[in-house]
Amino acid sequence: MTEQSYVSRRRRPPSSRHYSATQLRDARLAVSALFFTNGAIFANIVPRFPELKRIHELDNAVYGLALAAFPAGGIIAGVFAAPLIRKFGSAPVAVAGTLFTALGLIVAGVGPTGIFFAAGMFLGGACDAATDVGQNAHGLRVQRHYGRSIINTFHATWSVGAMSGGLMSAAAIWIGLPVPAHLVLSGTLWAVVALVARRFCLPGNDAADPGPSGTTADHAGDGVGAPGDGSASSNLSEGTQEAAPSGAPVPAETSGPLTFRTVAMLGALVLIATMGGLIEDAGSSWATLYVGQLGAVGGLAAAGYVGLVGSQFVGRLLGDGLVDRFGRRTVAQGGAALITAGMGLALLFPSVPGTIAGFAVAGFGSATLVPAAIQQADELPGLKPGTGLTVISWLMRIGFLVSPPIVGMVADTFGLRTGLCVVPFAGITVLLLSWTLSQGERGAQSERDIPTSPRPSVREEDESQCS
Structure with a gap:
């Protein structure tokens, strides 16, 4: 298949058009780091919950309400995630959310009373909601330029982070590290990781980022189409993106x-x-x-x-x-x-x-x-x-x-x-x-279907390193 026929059928040039393979590889690793830290931060406090319940002398009802403050914070603050992303970009929102999630859980572990525990959980949950949306949005932005699915590996990395955070907490308990010292240490560590990851995320605001087809993110993903059908009329009728x-995803034209x-x-x-x-x-x-x-x-x-x-x-x-x-x-x-x-x-x-x-x-x-x-x-x-x-x-x-x-x-x-x-x-x-859910074309990711381009494609340079 020639590059011309490929682009005509897909209506887009190679996925590496706007960013080099190195930039995309670094961005993918940065998003993976954000997912990892998001899982690890909260997992560090979970095994400490029984100890915090005992320290603050909370009965079961009050303890349950304190734990519910985390999702409650996410519900109340989560509606602001999209406007923040449009104003500041997905990567800054994800990183800022990570920093304040860490701060909230430090407050929950260091605070002298149960009120501080609940307040810290609320702050942590509110900021975790922003991190959740921001890191997924940036991961999908990177995926659009990769031209193939990578979102599931980000979520797998979150699972690894959660398991690692749990093991870190278990080790802290085993060596007798006090709760405040443990949570300050873990929160600081993962906050630093998030700050370093920010340097390697894709630059600029999401709305100004040209998608692989040359359209801005305001239109990226707005087109809809039936699987395997490139017609515009099918796009409008089926409600799923080509x-x-x-x-x-292939960003649409309108x-x-x-x-x-x-x-x-x-x-x-x-x-x-x-x-x-x-x-x-x-x-x-x-x-x-x-x-x-x-x-x-x-x-x-x-x-x-x-x-x-x-x-x-x-x-x-x-x-x-x-x-x-x-x-x-x-x-x-x-x-x-x-x-x-x-x-x-x-x-x-x-x-x-x-x-x-x-x-x-x-x-x-x-x-x-x-x-x-x-x-x-x-x-x-x-x-x-x-x-x-x-x-x-x-x-x-x-x-x-x-x-x-x-x-x-x-x-x-x-x-x-x-x-x-x-x-x-x-x-x-x-x-x-x-x-x-859109379907896509089965088996279309084979190497022979990948067009040549002046720049090496991410798939060709990075299949073994990024998968």
């Missing part, structure tokens, strides 16, 4: 108005992302308890949660390759089927090994759901840059706030086994809503 060879269809699609994408988050929350909140009820003893009871997060990490490592090969929609549908079948069978035929396997299968199946939903939301027509990401992040936090009490009430009335039916229900919901 995919790049690897399923990465911006469409905000329509009821766009709002409906955004609502469906919010549900897909929320279902993915609900599966994670079910694992972290209830897996250990349920496996223990089935008769697991000691550390084996935690195997359900470990299996879920471990397999989810593997799924995210493999996710970009699967999306490149099969498309977002097919991968999400396959994952939803695994979630439904895996946990459905585990709940129908309860046993310790079967339930651990069921949580692991659900974790693998849910790996790409949140990244797919936020990427698709970032491409919807008629939305200002960052709006789709902000809406999804904001409403997901509401889901995180209300889902544990709902599962708990169902469990109190009918048993935890019934309460965990939310997991296969989430899989069924994703299957029903998967039409909102």
Whole structure:
């Protein structure tokens, strides 16, 4: 395939047109560092919660309210993420959010009373919401120039950061490091990492960044099209964006108005992302308890949660390759089927090994759901840059706030086994809503389809180093 025919079919030049391979490689590593620090900062305080509860002499009700301050802060402050990104850019917002998240959690750990604990959690949650939207927006900006899917590896890096932060906290507890010293040390460390990463992010404001097709980010992702169909009429009718060879978004040529269809699609994408988050929350909140009820003893009871997060990490490592090969929609549908079948069978035929396997299968199946939903939301027509990401992040936090009490009430009335039916229900919901995800062209990422260009493409220079 010649470069001319390739560009004609895709209506865009090679993805390395505006930034060199080195700039994009550095930016990708910088975004990975931001995702890593975001996971590590919060994971450092989680194992310290019981100690903080004891230090401040909090009863269960007050302790629960203090913990709820984190998602509450995200819900209240999350609506400001998109305007901040449009004004300052995604990278500065992500880094500033990281710094103040670290500060909030330091206050939560160092403060002399439970009020400081709750206030620090609130500040941390509010700033974490900005970081969440900012780092995803910048990751999608880098992905647009890569011309292939890389968003799932960013989320895999977040998982590594969370695991590393948890291990760091466990080590601090093991050596007897006081909570204030531990959280000041960890917060300072990850804040420095974020500041260093800022130097290597893509320069300039997102709205002024020309996409690979030469359009600005105000229009990037606003075009919509049926998978594998380059016609403009199909673009307007199908409501899904034409995919790049690897399923990465191709910025459109024009911006469409905000329509009821766009709002409906955004609502469906919010549900897909929320279902993915609900599966994670079910694992972290209830897996250990349920496996223990089935008769697991000691550390084996935690195997359900470990299996879920471990397999989810593997799924995210493999996710970009699967999306490149099969498309977002097919991968999400396959994952939803695994979630439904895996946990459905585990709940129908309860046993310790079967339930651990069921949580692991659900974790693998849910790996790409949140990244797919936020990427698709970032491409919807008629939305200002960052709006789709902000809406999804904001409403997901509401889901995180209300889902544990709902599962708990169902469990109190009918048993935890019934309460965990939310997991296969989430899989069924994703299957029903998967039409909102674009598909892309399968197998189009092969080396022979990559055009030659005056500059070396990122794929050619960086496949082995960045994957």
